[in-house]
Amino acid sequence: MTATVxxxxxNRAPYLLLIPAVGILLIGMGYPLLWQIVTxxxxxxxxxxFGKAAPFVFLDNYVELASKPAFWAVVxxxxxxxxxxxxxxxxxGVLLALLMNAVAKAPRIILQISxxxxxxxxxxxxxxxxxxxxxxxxxxxxxxxxxxxxxxxxRFNWLETPATFxxxxxxxxxxxxxxxxxxxxxxGLTQVSDEVLEAAQLDGATPRQRFFGIILxxxxxxxxxxxxxxxxxxxxxxxxxxxxxxAGSKSSEFDLLGTYIYKLGTKSQDFGMASAVSILVLAITxxxxxxxxxxxxxxxxx
Amino acid sequence: xxxxxxxxxxxxxxxxxxxxxxxxxxxxxxxSLLPNVTLQSFIPTFVPFGGSxxxxxxxxADGEFYGALGMSVSITLIAVFFCILFAFLGAxxxxxxxxxxxxxxxxxxxxxxxxxxxxxxIAQYKMVASAHLLDSVIGxxxxxxxxxxxxxxxxxxxxxxxxxxxxxxxxxxxGLSRFGAFMRITxxxxxxGLVASxxxxxxxxxxxxxxxxxxxxxxxxxxxxxxLRGFVQASATRETDWGQVMAASTLVAxxxxxxxxxxxxxxxxxxxxxxxxx
Numbered sequence: 405m406t407a408t409v410x411x412x413x414x415n416r417a418p419y420l421l422l423i424p425a426v427g428i429l430l431i432g433m434g435y436p437l438l439w440q441i442v443t444x445x446x447x448x449x450x451x452x453x454f455g456k457a458a459p460f461v462f463l464d465n466y467v468e469l470a471s472k473p474a475f476w477a478v479v480x481x482x483x484x485x486x487x488x489x490x491x492x493x494x495x496x497g498v499l500l501a502l503l504m505n506a507v508a509k510a511p512r513i514i515l516q517i518s519x520x521x522x523x524x525x526x527x528x529x530x531x532x533x534x535x536x537x538x539x540x541x542x543x544x545x546x547x548x549x550x551x552x553x554x555x556x557x558x559r560f561n562w563l564e565t566p567a568t569f570x571x572x573x574x575x576x577x578x579x580x581x582x583x584x585x586x587x588x589x590x591x592g593l594t595q596v597s598d599e600v601l602e603a604a605q606l607d608g609a610t611p612r613q614r615f616f617g618i619i620l621x622x623x624x625x626x627x628x629x630x631x632x633x634x635x636x637x638x639x640x641x642x643x644x645x646x647x648x649x650x651a652g653s654k655s656s657e658f659d660l661l662g663t664y665i666y667k668l669g670t671k672s673q674d675f676g677m678a679s680a681v682s683i684l685v686l687a688i689t690x691x692x693x694x695x696x697x698x699x700x701x702x703x704x705x706x
Numbered sequence: 707x708x709x710x711x712x713x714x715x716x717x718x719x720x721x722x723x724x725x726x727x728x729x730x731x732x733x734x735x736x737x738s739l740l741p742n743v744t745l746q747s748f749i750p751t752f753v754p755f756g757g758s759x760x761x762x763x764x765x766x767a768d769g770e771f772y773g774a775l776g777m778s779v780s781i782t783l784i785a786v787f788f789c790i791l792f793a794f795l796g797a798x799x800x801x802x803x804x805x806x807x808x809x810x811x812x813x814x815x816x817x818x819x820x821x822x823x824x825x826x827x828i829a830q831y832k833m834v835a836s837a838h839l840l841d842s843v844i845g846x847x848x849x850x851x852x853x854x855x856x857x858x859x860x861x862x863x864x865x866x867x868x869x870x871x872x873x874x875x876x877x878x879x880x881g882l883s884r885f886g887a888f889m890r891i892t893x894x895x896x897x898x899g900l901v902a903s904x905x906x907x908x909x910x911x912x913x914x915x916x917x918x919x920x921x922x923x924x925x926x927x928x929x930x931x932x933x934l935r936g937f938v939q940a941s942a943t944r945e946t947d948w949g950q951v952m953a954a955s956t957l958v959a960x961x962x963x964x965x966x967x968x969x970x971x972x973x974x975x976x977x978x979x980x981x982x983x984x
Contacts, residue, residue, distance in 0.1 A: 421796065428851050432853065439829040440826060524965075542747070682825030
């Protein structure tokens with residue numbers, strides 16, 4: 405597909421086409437990132453915000469961070485949360501896309517509208533509804549679970565212990581993310597040519613063979629991109645955790661990396677340390693997803 | 707016959723999943739219509755019989771709503787327009803050309819896409835503040851465009867690559883200029899991709915919370931998500947009035963839902979017809 409290279413066009417054209425994108429990225433991301441790298445190696449606290457010079461401390465911020473068990477606990481929790489949530493999101497999303505592909509038009513449209521509605525919910529609005537659903541006294545979730553014989557969920561406080569707190573967070577994130585995965589995968593599925601599938605069927609390929617031999621290789625690039633993005637997004641869940649903490653407890657047991665950085669920046673006003681954690685988050689993100697970046701690059705070079 | 711029955715069963719499953727998935731959205735609207743007295747009951751009311759719009763008028767009576775609405779609309783329009791424009795040009799560059807620096811750009815796009823917004827907000831605050839653009843539409847828009855452009859380039863790159871250059875060549879053989887061929891042949895085939903990217907950019911800008919929280923510190927320059935959070939917090943100081951809070955949530959979500967229902971047909975039919983087969 406990408407072999408549609410045209411060598412007759414002027415050499416300058418691609419650079420001209422890239423100017424706006426590169427320009428906005430340098431302003432909106434490049435400069436802040438550079439500032440952050442420099443600040444992560446400075447002592448940059450409250451005094452520096454009022455104009456005091458920031459002394460360069462090289463890697464001291466990072467060394468201090470590495471000696472904090474609380475930091476490592478947050479890192480471990482965040483990675484576990486991110487991988488579990490992204491994995492389940494991907495699985496459910498792909499299954500729903502296959503379901504959309506398998507059913508008649510009416511059920512497909514109903515499912516699509518339902519997913520679009522969930523997808524379109526602004527995060528803040530969605531969080532507000534979910535907190536209401538999980539409300540310990542009058543929430544619909546506890547009421548419905550209580551109807552199951554032998555289950556007593558009356559006034560069960562989901563946000564009280566970290567384990568159930570993160571289960572709730574994970575459910576909400578999966579609910580919000582699955583539509584994107586399902587629609588992207590479904591779009592990939594519709595690109596699979598009917599003629600090829602019919603030809604394979606005439607040649608005696610079983611449904612299983614058609615799926616693994618034709619459909620899966622065709623949608624693999626979409627799935628790879630989508631999974632990469634899920635990992636990145638789930639590692640930096642911030643609004644969801646913050647709002648659940650608003651409704652529950654702000655204690656550090658309930659922190660993931662996003663809220664950890666935020667508290668470091670706002671409560672302690674320690675921009676140097678907050679920048680250092682941010683840079684580490686970036687490093688973890690790249691480590692986690694480097695395999696996918698590489699496969700995407702290979703895909704791109706084909 | 708048997709195949710049809712199985713297809714029917716899958717259809718039933720799809721509808722059941724659809725109902726489960728949409729339930730929180732339904733619950734928001736349902737609760738928004740019910741008076742607080744009903745919501746205080748320990749047995750939930752599943753259908754809003756005898757409901758009213760009182761909660762909505764109470765939420766709208768909050769003086770900040772219309773300012774927040776204007777702010778959100780301006781920022782979203784600017785972000786969507788420039789994001790699609792910049793990303794489209796970038797996608798054409800990387801999918802139709804091989805040039806020195808292309809790979810670096812592709813890697814840069816992938817890496818930038820990963821930068822956690824929550825990890826850059828301090829630096830972005832510093833930058834926007836020193837440009838005297840805090841509480842302004844422009845400051846937030848710049849950050850939003852930069853945040854959304856990388857993924858949009860990726861999305862569009864696939865769509866541009868999916869349109870065979872041969873089609874364009876054929877049109878040129880038939881006498882169209884290169885630009886004409888691009889506009890008449892490639893561009894219409896890309897429409898589904900542009901719609902999908904536009905929807906993505908719209909969602910990101912309309913729903914964004916963290917950057918807005920940092921770059922719009924003043925109460926008179928809130929976007930709708932900030933307004934909603936403020937409204938919830940104000941309500942939580944008393945016993946939370948869930949009816950009013952759900953009405954406020956509905957007000958924030960409604961423009962998005964309306965937009966989606968308009969675009970939905972084009973989105974799915976565009977994606978379904980698939981430019982490749984054309």
